[in-house]
Structure formats: C-alpha cells, structure tokens
Amino acid sequence: MAKRNAFYAQSGGVTSVINASACGVIETCRANKDKIGTLYAGRNGIIGALHENLIDTSKETASAVASLKHTPGGAFGSCRYKMQNIDDNPAEYERLVEVFKAHNIGYFFYNGGGDSADTCLKVAQIAERMNYPIQAIHIPKTIDNDLPFTDCSPGFGSVAKYVAVSTKEASLDIASMAASSTKIFILEVMGRHAGWIAASGGLAAEQAGDPPHIIVFPEIPFVREEFIAKVDATVKEKGYCVVVASEGAKYADGALISGSLHKDAFGHQQLGGVAQTLASMVKHSLGHKYHYALSDYLQRSARHIASKTDVEQAYAVGRAAVEKALEGKHTIMVTIERGTGKKYSWSLGEASLAKVANVEKKMPRSFITKDGFGITDKAREYFQPLIVGEDYPPFKNGIPQYAKLKNILIDKKLKNGFEG
Amino acid sequence: MAKRNAFYAQSGGVTSVINASACGVIETCRANKDKIGTLYAGRNGIIGALHENLIDTSKETASAVASLKHTPGGAFGSCRYKMQNIDDNPAEYERLVEVFKAHNIGYFFYNGGGDSADTCLKVAQIAERMNYPIQAIHIPKTIDNDLPFTDCSPGFGSVAKYVAVSTKEASLDIASMAASSTKIFILEVMGRHAGWIAASGGLAAEQAGDPPHIIVFPEIPFVREEFIAKVDATVKEKGYCVVVASEGAKYADGALISGSLHKDAFGHQQLGGVAQTLASMVKHSLGHKYHYALSDYLQRSARHIASKTDVEQAYAVGRAAVEKALEGKHTIMVTIERGTGKKYSWSLGEASLAKVANVEKKMPRSFITKDGFGITDKAREYFQPLIVGEDYPPFKNGIPQYAKLKNILIDKKLKNGFEG
Numbered sequence: 001m002a003k004r005n006a007f008y009a010q011s012g013g014v015t016s017v018i019n020a021s022a023c024g025v026i027e028t029c030r031a032n033k034d035k036i037g038t039l040y041a042g043r044n045g046i047i048g049a050l051h052e053n054l055i056d057t058s059k060e061t062a063s064a065v066a067s068l069k070h071t072p073g074g075a076f077g078s079c080r081y082k083m084q085n086i087d088d089n090p091a092e093y094e095r096l097v098e099v100f101k102a103h104n105i106g107y108f109f110y111n112g113g114g115d116s117a118d119t120c121l122k123v124a125q126i127a128e129r130m131n132y133p134i135q136a137i138h139i140p141k142t143i144d145n146d147l148p149f150t151d152c153s154p155g156f157g158s159v160a161k162y163v164a165v166s167t168k169e170a171s172l173d174i175a176s177m178a179a180s181s182t183k184i185f186i187l188e189v190m191g192r193h194a195g196w197i198a199a200s201g202g203l204a205a206e207q208a209g210d211p212p213h214i215i216v217f218p219e220i221p222f223v224r225e226e227f228i229a230k231v232d233a234t235v236k237e238k239g240y241c242v243v244v245a246s247e248g249a250k251y252a253d254g255a256l257i258s259g260s261l262h263k264d265a266f267g268h269q270q271l272g273g274v275a276q277t278l279a280s281m282v283k284h285s286l287g288h289k290y291h292y293a294l295s296d297y298l299q300r301s302a303r304h305i306a307s308k309t310d311v312e313q314a315y316a317v318g319r320a321a322v323e324k325a326l327e328g329k330h331t332i333m334v335t336i337e338r339g340t341g342k343k344y345s346w347s348l349g350e351a352s353l354a355k356v357a358n359v360e361k362k363m364p365r366s367f368i369t370k371d372g373f374g375i376t377d378k379a380r381e382y383f384q385p386l387i388v389g390e391d392y393p394p395f396k397n398g399i400p401q402y403a404k405l406k407n408i409l410i411d412k413k414l415k416n417g418f419e420g
Numbered sequence: 421m422a423k424r425n426a427f428y429a430q431s432g433g434v435t436s437v438i439n440a441s442a443c444g445v446i447e448t449c450r451a452n453k454d455k456i457g458t459l460y461a462g463r464n465g466i467i468g469a470l471h472e473n474l475i476d477t478s479k480e481t482a483s484a485v486a487s488l489k490h491t492p493g494g495a496f497g498s499c500r501y502k503m504q505n506i507d508d509n510p511a512e513y514e515r516l517v518e519v520f521k522a523h524n525i526g527y528f529f530y531n532g533g534g535d536s537a538d539t540c541l542k543v544a545q546i547a548e549r550m551n552y553p554i555q556a557i558h559i560p561k562t563i564d565n566d567l568p569f570t571d572c573s574p575g576f577g578s579v580a581k582y583v584a585v586s587t588k589e590a591s592l593d594i595a596s597m598a599a600s601s602t603k604i605f606i607l608e609v610m611g612r613h614a615g616w617i618a619a620s621g622g623l624a625a626e627q628a629g630d631p632p633h634i635i636v637f638p639e640i641p642f643v644r645e646e647f648i649a650k651v652d653a654t655v656k657e658k659g660y661c662v663v664v665a666s667e668g669a670k671y672a673d674g675a676l677i678s679g680s681l682h683k684d685a686f687g688h689q690q691l692g693g694v695a696q697t698l699a700s701m702v703k704h705s706l707g708h709k710y711h712y713a714l715s716d717y718l719q720r721s722a723r724h725i726a727s728k729t730d731v732e733q734a735y736a737v738g739r740a741a742v743e744k745a746l747e748g749k750h751t752i753m754v755t756i757e758r759g760t761g762k763k764y765s766w767s768l769g770e771a772s773l774a775k776v777a778n779v780e781k782k783m784p785r786s787f788i789t790k791d792g793f794g795i796t797d798k799a800r801e802y803f804q805p806l807i808v809g810e811d812y813p814p815f816k817n818g819i820p821q822y823a824k825l826k827n828i829l830i831d832k833k834l835k836n837g838f839e840g
Binding site: 071 | 430433434436464465467491492493494495496497498499500501581584585586588589590592593594595596597599600601605607623624626693696711712713714715716717718720721722723724725727804806807808809810812815817818819820822
C-alpha cells in the first residue's frame with residue numbers, strides 16, 4: 001500500500017505541554033518515514049482542516065521540532081470551534097473527509113479534551129460511512145483533568161505544579177506581612193466544572209496547618225457564613241489566611257460566586273472573579289486587608305515551571321498515538337495508566353473513543369475533606385506524583401527561548417472553499 | 421572596646437530576594453565573630469524592636485541561614501508601620517534607642533525602601549542626640565526600583581524577570597487562541613507611582629512587533645480613545661493584542677483607571693483593577709473576547725523564577741552593609757553602581773542617608789516610546805542585564821524547599837513595654 005500522509009491538530013484551550021505532544025507526534029512520524037508520508041498540521045486546529053490550511057511540518061528543522069518540547073501555547077494555532085452535530089450538519093464532517101482525501105491523509109491525530117474526543121470519534125464514523133479509510137486517534141490534553149479512562153490528562157500536572165508553587169510562595173509573602181498589614185490572600189484558579197486545579201493548591205502544604213488554609217471547590221456548595229467563619233478562625237489562629245478558589249465555585253442553587261456582585265459603568269454584569277468577590281465578602285464581614293491574584297492564562301502557559309512528569313507524559317502520548325496507528329489501531333484515545341505499586345509509575349494504554357466521548361471525569365468527593373475546605377490524604381496521594389520534577393526551558397538574556405516555527409502552508413488542492 | 425551586638429530588620433513589602441540580603445548580613449556577621457556579638461533580627465520589622473521582640477539569629481543552623489538565599493518572603497516578618505514624625509513623637513525613636521541600649525546593639529541594619537531609609541536616618545540622628553553610639557546602615561530593597569543613588573534596587577530584577585517571562589508565555593497562549601477565541605490579554609502588574617515594573621514586560625519582546633504590544637504606564641496620562649485605537653490596530657495587524665498595565669495607571673486629572681468603574685453589592689467602591697477596567701473598555705468598544713491576569717503577590721514572591729543577577733546583588737548589599745559597618749561607616753545606604761563598559765558589570769558603593777531619604781527615583785521619560793505605549797532601546801539597555809540568569813531553588817516532591825527558621829525570641833530586659 002502506498003504511504004499515506006498524516007494530519008495533526010491542536011484543539012481547545014492550550015497548555016504549557018501540548019507542544020510536547022506535537023513534538024512526540026512529529027518526531028515519531030519522522031522516525032517512521034518508510035510508513036508515513038508527510039505530516040500536516042492544521043492551522044488553528046480543525047479550522048485549518050476545514051479551510052484546507054495545512055502546515056507542512058516537514059519544512060521544520062529537527063531542532064525546531066525538538067524545541068517544541070519546551071514551548072508553551074499551541075505552535076500551529078488552536079481553536080475554540082464547536083463542530084455542529086453530525087446529523088444537523090453532516091456537510092462539515094464530509095468536508096473534512098474531502099480535504100483528507102485530497103491530501104491522501106490516512107492518519108488523523110487530534111490533540112484535545114472532551115469535546116475534541118467527540119469530534120475525533122465523529123470523523124472516524126463519517127469516514128467509515130463515506131468508505132474513506134482513516135485512522136483517527138485522540139491525543140489527550142486538558143488542564144481540566146476531566147478526561148475519563150486516563151489516570152490524568154497531559155497539561156494538568158504542570159498547572160497543578162504552578163498553582164502549588166505559587167500558593168507556597170505567596171503564602172510566605174503574606175505570612176511576613178500579616179502582623180501589620182495584609183491578612184488575607186486569595187488565589188483564583190481555573191476549573192469551571194471541577195476542582196482538580198484548585199485541589200492541587202493543597203500540595204503547597206507540606207505539613208498539617210500549612211497554607212493554603214481554605215480551598216473553595218466547585219463541587220462543594222458555597223455557604224458564605226461557613227467560609228467567613230473559617231477565615232475568621234484561621235486568622236485568629238495563624239495570623240493570616242490563604243485561600244485557593246476555583247473560578248467555578250458556586251452557591252447551592254448553582255449561581256456562580258464570580259460575577260454575582262459586579263456591574264461595570266456600562267451596566268454590564270462583570271465576571272468580577274471569585275477571588276475579588278470572596279475578598280470583598282471578607283473585608284465586609286471581618287474588615288481584614290486583603291490581596292488577591294488571578295493567574296488566568298499564566299497558570300496554563302507557565303512552561304518555565306512545568307512538571308517534568310507532565311512533559312514526559314505529554315510527549316509520550318503523542319509518540320504513542322503514532323505508534324498505535326502503525327499497529328493498525330484507530331478510534332481510540334491514548335491513555336495514561338498508573339502502576340499499582342507504592343512508588344509512582346505510569347504506562348500508556350488506550351480507550352475506545354466511543355466510551356470516552358462526552359464523559360466528564362469528576363473529582364471524587366473522597367478527595368475533599370469533610371468540612372469541604374481542604375484535600376484529603378487520598379487526594380494528596382493522587383496529585384503528588386503529577387507535579388514531580390522540573391524541566392526548565394533554555395534561557396537567553398534572562399528570557400526562555402521558545403520554538404519559532406516557519407509554519408509554511410501547502411498549496412490548496414480543492415477548488416471550493418469552506419463556508420462554516 | 422567590648423564587642424557590640426547587631427540588629428537587622430526587614431521593612432515594607434517583601435520581595436523574593438530580601439532574605440538573600442538577610443543571608444548576606446547573617447553570614448558576614450558570623451564571619452566576623454571577633455568583632456560583632458550576636459545578631460538579633462526584629463520580629464515583624466521595626467515593630468519587633470519597639471516591642472523588644474528580638475530573634476536570636478545565632479540559634480539558626482548554617483544550612484538554614486544559607487537557605488535564606490533562595491527563600492522568598494520575609495523570614496523574620498516584615499511590617500507596614502509608619503514611624504511617626506520624630507518631632508511629633510520622639511518617644512518612639514527614644515524607645516528604639518532604649519531597646520538597643522538594653523541589648524548593647526551597636527549596629528542597626530535596616531532592609532527596606534524609601535520610607536525605611538528615612539526611618540534609618542532618624543534612628544541615627546536620635547541616637548546621636550541621645551549620645552548613644554550606633555551605626556545605622558540602610559540595605560536597599562524594593563520591587564518599585566525607586567530608590568535614588570543606586571542603579572537598581574534589589575527585588576526589582578526578579579519581579580522584572582517574572583513579568584517578562586509571564587508576558588512571553590501568556591503571549592504564546594493567546595497567539596494560539598486568537599483566530600477563533602480570545603484576542604486580548606492584559607497582565608496587570610504592580611507599581612503605584614512609577615512604571616518600572618510595567619516597562620519590564622517589554623523585555624518579553626525579542627524582536628520589534630513581538631508582544632507585548634501595549635504597555636500602560638502611570639507616567640503617561642491615559643487617553644481612552646488612543647488606547648482603544650492602538651488595540652484595534654494591533655488586532656487588525658497581528659490578530660491579537662497583549663497589554664501589560666501598571667496598577668497605578670491614571671487619567672490626566674490623576675484619577676486612577678482602577679476602581680473607576682466598579683461598586684460591589686455593598687455599594688463600596690471596588691479596586692477592580694486596571695486590567696479588568698481596560699478589558700471592559702475593549703469589550704465595550706471593540707467587542708473582542710478578553711482574558712486578564714492579576715499577578716499581585718505572585719510577582720514579588722516568585723523565587724522560583726528569580727533573576728540570578730538580582731539574587732547576587734541582594735546578597736551582596738547585605739554583606740556590604742556589615743563590611744562597611746566594620747570599616748566604621750554609618751548613616752549610609754549601600755548602593756549598586758553600574759560599570760561604564762559595554763558589557764554589564766556592577767559594584768557596590770554607598771550614598772549618604774540624608775540624601776537618600778524621601779527621594780523617589782522616577783523612570784526617565786526617555787525610557788518610554790513617543791506614543792507612550794512601549795519601551796525604548798535605551799530602556800531595554802538598562803533593564804536587560806537585571807533579569808539575566810536563573811537561580812532555581814532546590815525542589816522536593818515537585819515543591820521548592822524554602823527556609824524554615826526557628827525564630828527564637830530572646831528574653832526581654834526592659835520592664836516597660838511599648839504602647840504604639
């Protein structure tokens with residue numbers, strides 16, 4: 001059989017290690033030149049495939065490709081693009097197959113989270129329906145850590161490390177100021193639906209009683225009185241209080257804490273943020289001076305403090321996707337499996353895409369302490385190994401040196417464009 | 421002459437390297453045991469001296485002291501405590517001298533910014549007036565970089581590095597999302613009166629046109645229309661726009677941008693932050709999706725990404741303070757002097773405290789581009805060397821290992837307490 005080409009795309013919110021997965025895909029394709037033709041990358045994710053904007057990765061030097069392993073962001077561009085329901089708009093999927101046909105693409109590597117797994121599955125299904133053979137393999141990526149069938153999701157470990165390290169550092173700052181100044185510090189972190197990221201802030205505590213003193217989870221209905229009482233007790237005992245709060249934290253009725261207080265001058269409801277709102281509550285109830293930080297994109301792009309474990313796993317799932325394709329596998333997601341020994345170990349596995357798609361892995365309630373404000377030993381056991389190891393990028397003049405790709409688009413072959 | 425004891429205290433907002441200065445002071449005192457007795461540290465800064473809460477630093481192991489060099493925050497506690505005017509309340513200063521007398525303290529090392537330099541000067545003056553010989557030496561520290569007579573202030577270089585690195589990383593993130601999602605990213609940084617920190621974000625750009633595309637300085641009166649026009653032009657040209665904004669940015673009439681739009685549910689004016697306010701303006705005027713980050717304490721406590729140059733300078737000014745005291749010097753601030761060669765070099769000098777106190781070093785207008793939104797080559801030349809070099813702390817289980825001091829207080833000798 002003639003060699004067939006491959007397609008790779010990055011999807012959804014990027015991470016500090018999604019390019020490590022890209023690096024794994026590219027290097028493994030290159031190592032198998034006898035079996036795989038050209039690897040094309042979608043410019044801005046799946047949008048690139050729809051519009052036939054295909055980047056020829058063979059134009060990149062080996063060292064540029066290697067530097068992807070330490071470069072945050074999405075080197076080929078990612079996208080937030082929700083493919084329509086296949087039955088409502090099969091044309092969109094048919095267009096993908098049309099583009100793949102035109103470029104003899106036999107491998108579809110899709111690097112993303114839950115929604116992307118669903119897209120990946122549908123690509124496999126429509127290609128089969130259209131009698132176009134393509135091996136669709138999903139490469140897991142999400143800081144939200146909510147993909148099922150995998151012990152963790154590449155991207156999460158590095159955010160967890162960033163949040164734990166930042167919490168620890170800011171805690172030392174506020175501890176030194178509290179006697180005469182700021183007594184409350186709140187760090188707002190990502191996680192709209194689950195508290196995986198907020199929970200990782202708990203790793204900053206090496207001993208019982210260490211900060212953070214309070215974690216505000218989306219899983220636990222927020223009760224203002226209980227929160228204020230805990231802050232008050234903590235300040236009375238420790239002299240200060242450090243809080244890690246998830247952006248998705250909400251009241252029992254489902255109303256988000258964030259944005260619940262603020263309107264801007266134009267009368268728009270402001271997503272004022274959980275940290276700001278909680279700080280405001282504390283000031284109003286207890287009068288303490290506060291500071292809060294909103295790490296936003298910094299947490300998911302902080303490649304300089306990435307977890308080495310996470311980087312290695314991100315690279316490995318990219319490599320495994322290609323290897324599994326070469327073994328003839330398809331319509332799967334590569335997974336990370338945790339060893340059962342006492343010492344942390346991991347290996348790679350796979351899960352059927354049909355089972356993965358549209359399933360969100362929730363954080364177990366057993367990871368959260370009874371009072372709802374902390375993490376349990378069981379959680380610590382799970383999280384701890386994921387942040388282990390540092391993997392610093394190279395620096396020059398004080399600044400990290402990140403990959404600069406050429407990103408050369410190939411000529412289009414299709415006469416008709418795509419009108420999405 | 422009998423050996424006299426020494427006193428060291430940390431003052432004002434802490435930094436990721438103020439403990440490196442403490443390390444320099446302690447190690448140099450220990451190296452001169454024949455000349456200097458015990459080094460006491462004030463618990464929570466000058467408040468510790470007023471209340472006779474003196475930490476015996478001789479109880480700390482050599483390795484604990486050495487680990488201060490890589491530990492953020494203020495290991496002995498800092499304070500925001502404004503000493504009253506000496507003529508309004510000489511009793512406060514007299515109390516200090518009384519405590520120093522009781523503990524035979526002949527060296528007063530004070531580690532802080534502009535206000536602290538003033539305190540340090542007044543301690544020297546009142547001691548002289550009271551015929552109590554004490555050598556008062558100020559050790560510079562401020563992330564604001566606004567101390568005069570020194571080329572830079574220890575603490576600043578590390579914040580500058582954090583801001584430059586974070587800006588670079590977040591820029592890669594937004595660049596990959598912009599085609600279909602977020603187009604504006606704003607990073608809010610500290611600096612109430614001067615744009616030194618905001619300017620350092622400009623170091624993220626290695627080539628002309630690289631992000632950040634806009635820096636909002638406190639020095640340049642903010643004109644909303646010009647800002648929006650620049651954002652609009654940048655998005656049209658680059659597809660996205662990265663902004664670094666100083667918390668102290670203001671309109672021509674002096675009104676801060678931050679807090680100008682928000683009231684919380686209790687009707688309190690909210691310090692909503694510059695980033696939030698600017699983002700809101702952009703959304704209103706141009707409709708772009710935005711993200712913003714507020715690094716707050718993270719920027720000044722991020723020891724994991726400290727500048728090696730800054731760490732070395734912070735240690736050196738601590739050491740020099742002790743050495744200069746042993747040379748008989750007093751009523752000075754240790755300064756950092758930049759060599760005149762093309763290659764960056766620095767040495768230590770000193771400035772008279774009388775000249776330093778109450779003088780704020782402004783950022784030169786020549787550091788800001790004509791349009792008011794960027795930094796000039798001259799600025800880049802000044803800033804660049806200050807962020808050079810990495811000096812990672814040791815890690816264990818994925819978390820930096822920071823100093824844990826015993827901080828043992830000595831018995832009080834004075835019968836009367838202090839009522840401040």
